[in-house]
Amino acid sequence: MKSPANASGPEPLAVSVRGLSYQYPHAAEPALNKIDLQIRKGDCFGLLGPNGAGKTTLLSILTGMLAAQHGEVRIAGHGLGRSAEIKKRCAIVPQDLAFYPGLTGRENLEFFAGLYGLRAMDRKRQMAESTDICGLREVLDKRAETYSGGLKRRLNLAIGLLNGPEILYLDEPTVGIDAQSRSFILEAIRSLKAGGMTVVYTSHYMEEVQAVCDQLAIVDNGRIVLESSLAELLDQQQKVFDLTLSQEPEESQLSQLADLGESEVHGRHLKIYLNSSPASLDSLIERIRSAGLEPRQIQYGMNRLEDIYLSITKRELRD
Ligand code: ATP
Numbered sequence: 001m002k003s004p005a006n007a008s009g010p011e012p013l014a015v016s017v018r019g020l021s022y023q024y025p026h027a028a029e030p031a032l033n034k035i036d037l038q039i040r041k042g043d044c045f046g047l048l049g050p051n052g053a054g055k056t057t058l059l060s061i062l063t064g065m066l067a068a069q070h071g072e073v074r075i076a077g078h079g080l081g082r083s084a085e086i087k088k089r090c091a092i093v094p095q096d097l098a099f100y101p102g103l104t105g106r107e108n109l110e111f112f113a114g115l116y117g118l119r120a121m122d123r124k125r126q127m128a129e130s131t132d133i134c135g136l137r138e139v140l141d142k143r144a145e146t147y148s149g150g151l152k153r154r155l156n157l158a159i160g161l162l163n164g165p166e167i168l169y170l171d172e173p174t175v176g177i178d179a180q181s182r183s184f185i186l187e188a189i190r191s192l193k194a195g196g197m198t199v200v201y202t203s204h205y206m207e208e209v210q211a212v213c214d215q216l217a218i219v220d221n222g223r224i225v226l227e228s229s230l231a232e233l234l235d236q237q238q239k240v241f242d243l244t245l246s247q248e249p250e251e252s253q254l255s256q257l258a259d260l261g262e263s264e265v266h267g268r269h270l271k272i273y274l275n276s277s278p279a280s281l282d283s284l285i286e287r288i289r290s291a292g293l294e295p296r297q298i299q300y301g302m303n304r305l306e307d308i309y310l311s312i313t314k315r316e317l318r319d
Pocket of ligand 1: 024025027031049050051052053054055056057058
């Protein structure tokens with residue numbers, strides 16, 4: 001793959017968006033409403049949000065497929081007017097599978113390498129690298145329509161990697177595939193990031209975003225409702241002590257633990273949202289025991305990204 005531009009260049013950001021708005025013709029509301037966003041080079045950036053939030057519209061503008069109406073967008077330091085420059089540096093792997101099912105994997109890669117205008121030497125190298133990263137070597141000469149759902153997603157990704165992009169946009173790359181293929185794609189994303197690529201990733205799977213992203217933004221109704229580093233976001237969250245007890249707790253036992261924080265009870269399951277970090281886990285368990293409760297299973301940590309997401313968007317997750 002091409003090495004990414006030097007971070008000490010004129011623009012240290014991969015993507016910079018200011019005041020971006022977009023309204024589809026005849027739509028009552030804007031799909032994007034004064035979006036500000038900054039994505040650092042080399043980060044894996046998670047773009048989250050419920051259906052219809054505006055994620056695909058945003059990716060379409062960032063990749064030059066849709067013209068911005070209001071606001072400023074800079075990609076690797078270039079305005080969107082420099083479309084040839086941007087096309088060279090970026091690739092999008094769309095939500096829908098975008099290859100020819102009647103062609104083999106190899107024929108598809110050759111066809112798209114031709115569209116990118118890669119020279120023979122580059123074409124050979126890029127095809128080999130994309131094939132290896134996506135684990136397609138064994139099936140390269142089979143027709144794409146015979147691939148499993150996971151292999152089809154991997155071919156979609158391999159096509160996106162052919163021009164050795166500095167910035168790779170992935171629109172829900174793991175939707176509808178089995179656990180093995182999903183883990184393969186996540187591993188590929190990690191290794192691309194380790195090689196210096198900036199990855200912008202939309203997904204509805206919070207555990208995936210938590211596993212691969214450094215930064216994230218939550219979009220809702222065309223606005224950014226949260227932008228944060230994953231580490232900071234999880235760190236700021238209230239600590240949760242989650243217990244399965246030997247028996248259902250009584251009101252009098254719960255009242256002895258009231259100073260620890262608010263609690264939620266579902267049968268033998270007790271969840272305490274701690275007011276402050278405990279001196280130690282042992283001291284916390286001791287408090288539970290001294291209230292006459294016996295823990296059978298314990299989980300201590302922060303809220304999962306999914307809980308944070310749901311509390312911010314107040315909506316059900318898709319899938
Ligand atoms: P999903 O997770 O379902 O892919 P999304 O976050 O990508 O959703 P968008 O597809 O960007 O959301 O849609 C944002 C808003 O724009 C929605 O209200 C959608 O109905 C509307 N929209 C999207 N495409 C068009 C279009 N071509 N014409 C008119 N309205 C559109």
